[in-house]
Amino acid sequence: MNQQTAKWIDEHREELLATLQKTISFPSVRDESTMRDGAPFGESIAECLDYVLAEAKRLGFETKNLDGYCGCVDYGEGEEQLGILAHLDVVPEGEGWTHPPYGGKIHNGYMWGRGTVDDKGPGIAALFALAAVKAAGLPMRRRVRLILGCDEESGMGCLAHYMKVEKAPDLAFSPDAEYPLINSEKMIYGAKYEKKYPSCIRVKGGTVSNAVTGDCEIRVDLPVVEVEEAIAGMDAHPGISYAARPCDCGCGRATLVHVRGKAAHASTPELGANAFYGALDLLSRLPLSEEDAKTVAGLAKYLGYYLHGEAFGIDSEDASGRLTMNCGVIDWDESGIHSLTVDIRAPISGDGELITQKLREGFGASGLTEIEHNWSEGYYIPPESEIVTELMKVYNDYFKTDAKPMAVGGGTYARHLTNAVAFGPERPGELSCVHMVDERVRIDHLIEDAKICADAIIALACR
Numbered sequence: 001m002n003q004q005t006a007k008w009i010d011e012h013r014e015e016l017l018a019t020l021q022k023t024i025s026f027p028s029v030r031d032e033s034t035m036r037d038g039a040p041f042g043e044s045i046a047e048c049l050d051y052v053l054a055e056a057k058r059l060g061f062e063t064k065n066l067d068g069y070c071g072c073v074d075y076g077e078g079e080e081q082l083g084i085l086a087h088l089d090v091v092p093e094g095e096g097w098t099h100p101p102y103g104g105k106i107h108n109g110y111m112w113g114r115g116t117v118d119d120k121g122p123g124i125a126a127l128f129a130l131a132a133v134k135a136a137g138l139p140m141r142r143r144v145r146l147i148l149g150c151d152e153e154s155g156m157g158c159l160a161h162y163m164k165v166e167k168a169p170d171l172a173f174s175p176d177a178e179y180p181l182i183n184s185e186k187m188i189y190g191a192k193y194e195k196k197y198p199s200c201i202r203v204k205g206g207t208v209s210n211a212v213t214g215d216c217e218i219r220v221d222l223p224v225v226e227v228e229e230a231i232a233g234m235d236a237h238p239g240i241s242y243a244a245r246p247c248d249c250g251c252g253r254a255t256l257v258h259v260r261g262k263a264a265h266a267s268t269p270e271l272g273a274n275a276f277y278g279a280l281d282l283l284s285r286l287p288l289s290e291e292d293a294k295t296v297a298g299l300a301k302y303l304g305y306y307l308h309g310e311a312f313g314i315d316s317e318d319a320s321g322r323l324t325m326n327c328g329v330i331d332w333d334e335s336g337i338h339s340l341t342v343d344i345r346a347p348i349s350g351d352g353e354l355i356t357q358k359l360r361e362g363f364g365a366s367g368l369t370e371i372e373h374n375w376s377e378g379y380y381i382p383p384e385s386e387i388v389t390e391l392m393k394v395y396n397d398y399f400k401t402d403a404k405p406m407a408v409g410g411g412t413y414a415r416h417l418t419n420a421v422a423f424g425p426e427r428p429g430e431l432s433c434v435h436m437v438d439e440r441v442r443i444d445h446l447i448e449d450a451k452i453c454a455d456a457i458i459a460l461a462c463r
Helices: 003-011 013-024 043-058 120-136 157-165 224-232 275-283 290-303 352-364 386-399 443-461
Strands: 062-066 070-075 081-087 110-112 143-149 171-174 182-185 187-196 201-205 215-220 241-246 255-260 324-333 336-346 369-376 406-408 420-422 440-442
Touching: 003 013, 003 120, 003 443, 013 043, 013 110, 013 120, 013 443, 043 062, 043 070, 043 120, 043 143, 062 157, 070 120, 070 157, 081 120, 081 443, 110 443, 120 143, 120 443, 143 157, 143 443, 171 386, 187 352, 201 275, 215 275, 224 241, 224 255, 224 275, 255 275, 275 290, 275 324, 290 352, 336 352, 352 369, 386 420, 386 443, 440 443
Parallel strands: 081 143, 081 171, 171 420, 182 406
Antiparallel strands: 062 070, 070 143, 110 440, 182 420, 187 336, 187 369, 201 215, 201 324, 215 255, 241 255, 324 336
């Protein structure tokens, strides 16, 4: 650990925390209703970017706003450029927080709020790490650019724009995953399905496709006592609960059911409990109209509570890991299913065309048709490359260990560049809170992340 940069970070600890708290206060979720020139992903994200770039200027850096798609913070000199990629957009907050999701409250040694881990906390830690290197006056051999994206959670349109208007970094890392280092990410496959037909049930759940559905609401044209009897006869499934009440709609028969699950990142569905799957489980036990019953039965058969696409026949595994499958958003009303989204993290050896075929067959059995599908191939950076060897040395020296690079299912900016990896911030063996309610970061870990990032900059960009 570099003592100069570590000392500077300790001395500016409160400033770093205050900057992150203000950054957390922006509800920077993609918002189509407030999109405009200069704010392509919505007003709040644009305001968040403006604030962080202003803070970077205050710290003495040159900055650039790339049309609201992303921002750049530049320092150093040299022919080559080291990129550090973080993002300021977040997934929707969801319900059930212990502390306000945009409050940045510090309690019991943690800062609480959406983005504290994914990815505002690491982004602000990287900004202060770069400021520490600058304050230390260390000679540079590479330029360093902190790239702050604004659409990582909803399609990475920010990075696509960056690649149109700027040259890609020569090497880069993204503090948006796990330690010790990720040099391999799975294929990310996404798809959306629909079924237009007269329906007597309503199902609404989920906020984004890359998160396990934490809450789901059902409406059925049945008396509440009948629905409660069905709930009472069900086997309990871990993490799933039901609360039924009469629907206040004047019909006297309809029932609303709130299905509570547990949100999690789509790449780790085993850490959550999908409320939509719980909704299908209940609906399959109720007397529905013929077409509703057929639709529900088909979806329940193929989705069940499965995590790996087993019923579709797509379960597979290689050295990069096992396939995971998650349905994230469901929009179902009187005119049928408008949207059912699927997020799959497939092994690097996975076949996108085969997955497409199997999903079409499975969902087609229930009468659903595909609206769209796409996938991003996985990536692999050799362990002997400079970016891997230097960052692994930083990590192992700091923690006095002998860790090795990892392969994961999450998707970061690194997969869209030719010489990039993911480096931090989540620690081995710690339960993730990414995309969940009560997202929070340990204060000592946040400060530690800034020090590790400074060491990474020194290893890769200083003489």
